[in-house]
Amino acid sequence: xxxxxxxxxxxxxxxxxxxxxxxxxxxxxxxxxxxxxxxxxxxxxxxxxxxxxxxxxxxxxxxxxxxxxxxxxxxxxxxxxxxxxxxxxxxxxxxxxxxxxxxxxxxxxxxxxxxxxxxxxxxxxxx
Amino acid sequence: xxxxxxxxxxxxxxxxxxxxxxxxxxxxxxxxxxxxxxxxxxxxxxxxxxxxxxxxxxxxxxxxxxxxxxxxxxxxxxxxxxxxxxxxxxxxxxxxxxxxxxxxxxxxxxxxxxxxxxxxxxxxxxx
Numbered sequence: 001x002x003x004x005x006x007x008x009x010x011x012x013x014x015x016x017x018x019x020x021x022x023x024x025x026x027x028x029x030x031x032x033x034x035x036x037x038x039x040x041x042x043x044x045x046x047x048x049x050x051x052x053x054x055x056x057x058x059x060x061x062x063x064x065x066x067x068x069x070x071x072x073x074x075x076x077x078x079x080x081x082x083x084x085x086x087x088x089x090x091x092x093x094x095x096x097x098x099x100x101x102x103x104x105x106x107x108x109x110x111x112x113x114x115x116x117x118x119x120x121x122x123x124x125x126x127x
Numbered sequence: 128x129x130x131x132x133x134x135x136x137x138x139x140x141x142x143x144x145x146x147x148x149x150x151x152x153x154x155x156x157x158x159x160x161x162x163x164x165x166x167x168x169x170x171x172x173x174x175x176x177x178x179x180x181x182x183x184x185x186x187x188x189x190x191x192x193x194x195x196x197x198x199x200x201x202x203x204x205x206x207x208x209x210x211x212x213x214x215x216x217x218x219x220x221x222x223x224x225x226x227x228x229x230x231x232x233x234x235x236x237x238x239x240x241x242x243x244x245x246x247x248x249x250x251x252x253x254x
Contacts, residue, residue: 011178013160018152025145032232033140036239051138092240099236102229105159109226112163113219 013108017101019094021067026052026060031087031095034070040086061085069094140235144228146221148194153179153187158214158222161197167213188212196221 022028029050034041041049047057061083064070069091075082087095149155156177161168168176174184188210191197196218202209214222 010175013156013163013176014178015152015156015159016178018155020152023150023152025142025147025150028145028232029140029142032142032235032239035236036140038239048137049140051141051143095236096240099233099240102233105155106226106229106233108159109162109222112159112165113223113226 015101015105017097018105019098021063021069022094022098024060026050026056027064030057030060030064030085031069031091034085034087035092035095038087040084043083043085046085064091067094142228142232144224145232146225148190148196149221149225151187151190153177153183154191157184157187157191157212158196158218161212161214162219162222165214167211170210170212173212191218194221 022031029052030046033046033049043057046052046061047054050057052060061070061072065072068088071086071088073084073086075084149158156179157173160173160176170184173179173188174181177184179187188197188199192199195215198213198215200211200213202211
């Protein structure tokens with residue numbers, strides 16, 4: 001049981017489910033914004049909601065789009081191209097999976113904080 | 128109110144409090160392990176609990192030590208150097224602050240997931 005390098009009972013705190021595409025702060029911010037606005041948001045709205053620069057926003061949207069977690073559509077409004085982003089069904093599913101691992105981090109972390117600093121059992125929090 | 132690029136009511140989903148030193152997955156894993164074992168863990172124990180290689184573990188421990196979130200002590204046991212790591216008081220405080228932002232992400236994300244995909248109000252989840 002302890003030989004495998006993948007997550008077993010021995011790698012109790014590895015949190016493999018913290019999908020790196022989603023976990024990065026700017027992308028977590030973007031996905032949460034889009035999740036709460038399922039009909040989509042304009043580029044400028046996302047920029048404001050997530051406090052990102054144009055360059056960073058473009059870079060992270062590309063990563064999310066390539067992972068098929070969001071869809072990006074462009075429309076010509078007069079002489080300007082407007083970009084609209086939406087979370088996909090896959091994006092919702094992956095976010096939900098991610099969230100369940102995040103909840104485990106909070107259970108572990110908050111459990112240990114609540115127990116105070118006098119404990120030191122070999123088993124993890126919430127035993 | 129909407130001019131500033133820093134977090135204001137307009138950058139509702141920026142989650143500025145997601146401290147980058149802590150948020151990185153391996154370091155979040157390490158800090159949670161150390162938080163649940165306040166008397167410290169040996170290098171080998173951390174490696175197993177977090178499913179990290181020697182190189183990655185060393186690299187991330189250095190980042191956490193430089194941020195004063197953990198303390199690292201070395202002891203000679205026979206001919207081998209043993210490394211022991213502990214979370215510092217500052218580390219506990221920073222982790223607690225981080226956790227409160229993480230809880231907000233979950234409230235936002237889970238709130239939106241629970242509402243389903245038919246809503247699209249301009250205001251964020253849990254309105």
